[in-house]
Amino acid sequence: MPDFRSTSCHFDTSPLSCRQEINRRRMLLRSLGAGIIAFHPWRALAAELVPTPAQTEGPFYPDRLPLDQDNDLLVIAGRNAAAAGEVTQLAGRVLDIGGRPLRGVTVEIWxxxxxxxxxxxxxxxxxxxxNFQGFGRFETDxxxxxxxxxxxxxxxxxxAPHIHVKLHRSGRELLTTQLYVQGHPQNERDGVLRAIRDARQRASVLVPFVPSDVHPGELSARFDIVLGTTPRG
Incomplete structure (x- = not known):
């Protein structure tokens, strides 16, 4: 690999040619640096990540879990009718603070x-x-x-409107938090949400609910969860 500290400017090289050589090498070094970042996308992503804040579980985590605990809360096994409400496809990823995806994490919502x-x-x-299941589980891929x-x-x-979220892996609880409807007028008066002092963390739990591009007549909401530490196991 060439020594980029060397300018290859000799005593018989014109000042203009010398400057051109220095600039050429600087540009090459920058392009190599960009290639390194592209080769490690997690590093670039990690610089923008904000740890998802922990929030209270609240008093209504189900005291008796439903028999049906899958990831479709609108239909309960054995019943024909579906739950009332605006159907929403909620999805996201669970990442560590370095931007690496975490497999095998059980995500619960209620x-x-x-x-x-x-x-x-x-x-x-x-x-x-x-007809509303009210609680569901899904394991990350x-x-x-x-x-x-x-x-x-x-x-x-x-x-304010919210969904509770709890994460487990290998029998250990990783995080309990809540997500909120971005732009809802009651957000400003919600004590749990306002208790998040860091503005970036507070913004990270405000989720847009928008018309789905894939499921006509339904909403789509994306909530990525970032753990402040890398869990063991």
Missing amino acids: QVDRNGRYIHSADADARNDA ADGAYRFRTIKPVPYPGR
């Missing part, structure tokens, strides 16, 4: 139904949507990807 009710014995009454079919969250007294 949320209220269209009527603002959790699947919890302390929140159960006639208003519960009996080699790309760290996960996906759920659920509904766009709705507000209930005291809280």
